[in-house]
Amino acid sequence: MIKLRLFTLFFFCLSMGILGAQEKYFELVAEKSTNSFNEKGYTYFGHIKPLNNHPYAILHFEGISKTELHKGIMDYLKERPGLVIKPKYTNEHLIIYRDFATIGSKEQCFADLVGLVYVYAIPEEDGTIKLDMSTSDLFASVNNAVLRITPDDNVASDADVPFNEYKYVQPADQTYLSSGSTASRILLGSRTKRKKHSLKEAYPDSVFDPEGNVVNATNKVLIETFFNNYAEDLHNYLKARFK
Amino acid sequence: MNSKIFKPILVLAFSILSTSVFGQKSRKNDEALRFAIEERYKKDQAYAQAKRAAFNRSSWIGSKLSELISSWGPPTRVVTDGADGKIAVYEKASYNSGGTYTPGYVVTNGWGQVVAEKKSEDTRWSSSYSETVAVYADKDNIIREVKFDNTYKQN
Numbered sequence: 001m002i003k004l005r006l007f008t009l010f011f012f013c014l015s016m017g018i019l020g021a022q023e024k025y026f027e028l029v030a031e032k033s034t035n036s037f038n039e040k041g042y043t044y045f046g047h048i049k050p051l052n053n054h055p056y057a058i059l060h061f062e063g064i065s066k067t068e069l070h071k072g073i074m075d076y077l078k079e080r081p082g083l084v085i086k087p088k089y090t091n092e093h094l095i096i097y098r099d100f101a102t103i104g105s106k107e108q109c110f111a112d113l114v115g116l117v118y119v120y121a122i123p124e125e126d127g128t129i130k131l132d133m134s135t136s137d138l139f140a141s142v143n144n145a146v147l148r149i150t151p152d153d154n155v156a157s158d159a160d161v162p163f164n165e166y167k168y169v170q171p172a173d174q175t176y177l178s179s180g181s182t183a184s185r186i187l188l189g190s191r192t193k194r195k196k197h198s199l200k201e202a203y204p205d206s207v208f209d210p211e212g213n214v215v216n217a218t219n220k221v222l223i224e225t226f227f228n229n230y231a232e233d234l235h236n237y238l239k240a241r242f243k
Numbered sequence: 244m245n246s247k248i249f250k251p252i253l254v255l256a257f258s259i260l261s262t263s264v265f266g267q268k269s270r271k272n273d274e275a276l277r278f279a280i281e282e283r284y285k286k287d288q289a290y291a292q293a294k295r296a297a298f299n300r301s302s303w304i305g306s307k308l309s310e311l312i313s314s315w316g317p318p319t320r321v322v323t324d325g326a327d328g329k330i331a332v333y334e335k336a337s338y339n340s341g342g343t344y345t346p347g348y349v350v351t352n353g354w355g356q357v358v359a360e361k362k363s364e365d366t367r368w369s370s371s372y373s374e375t376v377a378v379y380a381d382k383d384n385i386i387r388e389v390k391f392d393n394t395y396k397q398n
Contacts, residue, residue: 143287148298151305152388156298162287202279 025057025231026050026133028220030169030212044212046168048133048227056122056130059235064242069123070095076237083119084151095121100149103138103226109219111140111205113166114147116155119230129238131231138166138223140205170200172210300376300389308380318378327382336373342366370397 030044050057061069073095077085086096096118103113116137122130139147139155141163149155157163173196200210207220214220303311308331312318318331347363372395379388 141287142283145291150298150301152301154294154298154301156294157291160288160291160295162284162291164287164290197278197282198275199279199282201276202283 023232023235024051024224024228025131026224026227028168028207028224030208032212043172043210044169044208046206046208048136048223050131056132057231059129059131059231059238061127061129061238061242064127066123066125068242069127069129069238072238072241073121073123073129073234075241076234079237080233093122095123097121098153099230100147100155101226104219104222106142106144109205109222110216111142111166112144113205113219113223114139114141115226116149116153117227117230119234121234129234131234133227133230136227138168139163140166142205167203167206169208169212170203170206170210170215172200173198297391300391303378303386303389306386308378308384308386311378311386324379328387329380331378331380333376333378334373335375336371338369338371340367340369342368368398370395372396 026048027050028046028048030046033043033045064072070092077083077095077097082101083097083099086098089096098119099115099117101115101117103109103115106112116139117133118135120130120132120135122132124130137155141147141157141161143162145157145161145163147155147157147163175194175196178193178195200206205216205219207214207216207223209215308329312331315333319334320332322330322332324330342365344367345364347361348359349357350359352358372393374393375391377390377392378386379390380386
């Protein structure tokens, strides 16, 4: 048993070491919402964004022209058949591709997490590529749903097994109406009563609690690593190509 | 003598009380957790079901238009896309109405004074729903895109 624990600890340290060695481009954050959804309990919303409040994550390839970068990205996509290019929106200034991939299993993350990632790659004349993945969607299932995707990115589960969009932030307490007890009906004359229920316990896979505090650091690292891998993989491919 | 009997009774009463309070609290927690899990299940189920229609429609992309027509039946109309391809359009509309109109009345006496009055009641309503599915096929009759649009109006 002790050996097993030591092995688990060693494996954890090793994986953290590997994760630590990876270049970081994106981070998962919870920000306070300013829209009217607040009343429905979504005060905070979580999303993936480039580090240091930059609008884009940037890959640098000094001295490489925009045309060369564009060709490099297109060749990269030819070598990654799992990544689906969106020809309708792709042109000489912008390349959009998507992936549909597993982030983690229920055993790791409390729910099966799947990412529908959209990568917007913008090659520039100054030898940089701007990357944006903010329109990506994540899905979560605690019911072992097997998800499928169509060529135009509609997602459904086999036999309609329950799944949903992943909630980065656990839902806040919600008020439900229920029929009151006989005593309350007689005493208060009310037929229904309002009762506040906490729902966050059903969302252990969420990274943030309703107040925006991190409650699942493991999933935060997993999701950030998942997004960073797309930037890292493209960077490594082009770095090898242009060296 | 009295305290010798009293002490064990007090300890017993206290332990029964604390067990009962703890049990009640734990039961409440279990109920709250069950409620939260059921709510998530309901939401996830509704979401999965809501995604089905769009998924089924766009699953036809890559298939032959003739296969879709033999499955869905003939389209409402087929138009050209302005190039080599064509668009098969499926339209569906439904109209619903309900409620009643009860006329009001005014009763006056011989001197023209109102002795009874009731205003008319109108609870009539109507709604219409229309749905359009446009299936885009290329020159080889292969489906390339499926667009969906719907509108709902309530009067």
